[in-house]
Amino acid sequence: MNRHNPDFSSILKELGLKETPKRRAILEILAAEPGFLSPEELWRTLKARFATIGLPTVYRNLGELADGGVISTIIHPNRHLYYYFCTRVNGHHHHFICTSCRRVEDIPECSVSAMEGEIIARNGGAITSHIVQLNGLCSDCLAGVTE
Amino acid sequence: MNRHNPDFSSILKELGLKETPKRRAILEILAAEPGFLSPEELWRTLKARFATIGLPTVYRNLGELADGGVISTIIHPNRHLYYYFCTRVNGHHHHFICTSCRRVEDIPECSVSAMEGEIIARNGGAITSHIVQLNGLCSDCLAGVTE
DNA sequence: ATCCTAAAGGGAAATCATTTCGTTTTGCGC
DNA sequence: GCGCAAAACGAAATGATTTCCCTTTAGGAT
Numbered sequence: 396m397n398r399h400n401p402d403f404s405s406i407l408k409e410l411g412l413k414e415t416p417k418r419r420a421i422l423e424i425l426a427a428e429p430g431f432l433s434p435e436e437l438w439r440t441l442k443a444r445f446a447t448i449g450l451p452t453v454y455r456n457l458g459e460l461a462d463g464g465v466i467s468t469i470i471h472p473n474r475h476l477y478y479y480f481c482t483r484v485n486g487h488h489h490h491f492i493c494t495s496c497r498r499v500e501d502i503p504e505c506s507v508s509a510m511e512g513e514i515i516a517r518n519g520g521a522i523t524s525h526i527v528q529l530n531g532l533c534s535d536c537l538a539g540v541t542e
Numbered sequence: 543m544n545r546h547n548p549d550f551s552s553i554l555k556e557l558g559l560k561e562t563p564k565r566r567a568i569l570e571i572l573a574a575e576p577g578f579l580s581p582e583e584l585w586r587t588l589k590a591r592f593a594t595i596g597l598p599t600v601y602r603n604l605g606e607l608a609d610g611g612v613i614s615t616i617i618h619p620n621r622h623l624y625y626y627f628c629t630r631v632n633g634h635h636h637h638f639i640c641t642s643c644r645r646v647e648d649i650p651e652c653s654v655s656a657m658e659g660e661i662i663a664r665n666g667g668a669i670t671s672h673i674v675q676l677n678g679l680c681s682d683c684l685a686g687v688t689e
Numbered sequence: 690a691t692c693c694t695a696a697a698g699g700g701a702a703a704t705c706a707t708t709t710c711g712t713t714t715t716g717c718g719c
Numbered sequence: 720g721c722g723c724a725a726a727a728c729g730a731a732a733t734g735a736t737t738t739c740c741c742t743t744t745a746g747g748a749t
Contacts, residue, residue, distance in 0.1 A: 413696060413745050434735085449699050454736060456697090470617065472671060474707095475735075491661050491669070500665050502657060510649060511676060514638050518647050519681025522638070524619060528673045529658060534666025560716050560725060581706085599727055601707060621736095622706075 401426055406482070410463040420444055421456050422465070422480070430497025431469045431477035469499070472530055493533035502529065548573055548629070557610040567591055568603050569612065569627070577644025578616045578624035616646070619677055640680035649676065 403422050407414045424440050425432065438453045457478050460466045469477040469492055479490070479499050489502040511522050550569050554561045571587050572579065585600045604625050607613045616624040616639055626637070626646050636649040658669050 415697065415745070417698075447699065449701095450735095451700080451737070452698055470673060474623075491665070491667075493667065494670070500661065502661060507674075507676075514647065514649060514676060518638070520638075520640065520679050520684050522676050522678035523641070524678070525676045526617060526673050527654075529654075529661060529669050530671045530673075531669035532667050537667050562716070562726065564727075594728070596728055596730095597706095598708075598729080602726080 401482070406463075406465055410459075410465070412459060412463070417441070417445060417448060417452060418456055418460075421453070422460070425466055425478060425480035428480065429499075431471075431479040431492065431499060433475060433477050437478070470526065470528060489527040489529070491529040491531065493536055494530055495532050495536035498533045498535075500533070502527075553610075553612055553629070557606075557612070559606060559610070564588070564592060564595060564599060565603055565607075568600070569607070572613055572625060572627035575627065576646075578618075578626040578639065578646060580622060580624050584625070617673065617675060636674040636676070638676040638678065640683055641677055642679050642683035645680045645682075647680070649674075 401422075403419055404414055406422075407418065412418065420441060421437065424437060434450070434453050434457055437457070438448070438450050441448045441453065457466070461468050461478065465480075465482050466478050467481045467490070469479055469490065471477055471492075472494060477497075481490075481499070481501075486503075489507075491500040491502055492498070507525060507527055511525070514520075515522065548569075550566055551561055553569075554565065559565065567588060568584065571584060581597065581600050581604055584604070585595070585597050588595045588600065604613070608615050608625065612627075612629050613625050614628045614637070616626055616637065618624055618639075619641060624644075628637075628646070628648075633650075636654075638647040638649055639645070654672060654674055658672070661667075662669065
């Protein structure tokens, strides 16, 4: 029930999503991947497994799964979206991504909630969402191990 | 020399950008605007002032000015980019944006640097950039004053 | 086990923000 | 004033993401 052996059936049931072969495959591929993947890359992998699978299906599923919090969206500095298997079950947290090797490290939620409280106290209003993501190079990439 | 009366000439000179009428107009419009604007909206305003101005010119300038730190990029939850006049001179900080009225409030940099230190200490590597942005409704919009 | 219905998938085509290209114009240091 | 690199032009290309409409399928109900 760790990252490489999650209970997809339960996860999908909780989200009210049907357990289709393609949806399961998308989760399996993402869960087996150490870094983040683009929709197109995921599609290429899926095409090796399924005779027919459309790119819209991939986008649709990624959107639903991200909305459900089973996977998380990575906003790359290149402005494209990537996806990473990372359930909300791990608690609320953020990511440090290596833009070189695509490794993702969790950042425990520390101070954003405090920041939110301050803002609300000072200006009023309500915060509906936030983006916190650190971009950089992991130690290996920095040391020149990769590339 | 406040938000509504900045010294554009010096700013542009520092960035090594020529002071063209269009570039100055872009800065003036953004500086006069209380909230963030989309490239297209900015373009519409500019077309009232200039007989000919292309959308690529707007995008090019916004990119250069954002790279130079004179204006800042807003990543809207709708996935489109917006721009807001906000020089780095104010010190490093982040934003709380109202997705309804587009108001922008500064968030003093508090804990991201601490977060960065922790990550580096734990995993090594280097952080090259980060995204921190809180999205929500300002007090007025929450109270139903707008919309 | 079979039915039924809403959800899911297919694929082509549309959308649309953003960028590229090759050419013309212009700011500004000399 | 000259000259040249930077800036701006507009048209066209790009390319990720979405829409459309029709077909298929999962899975609860019978």
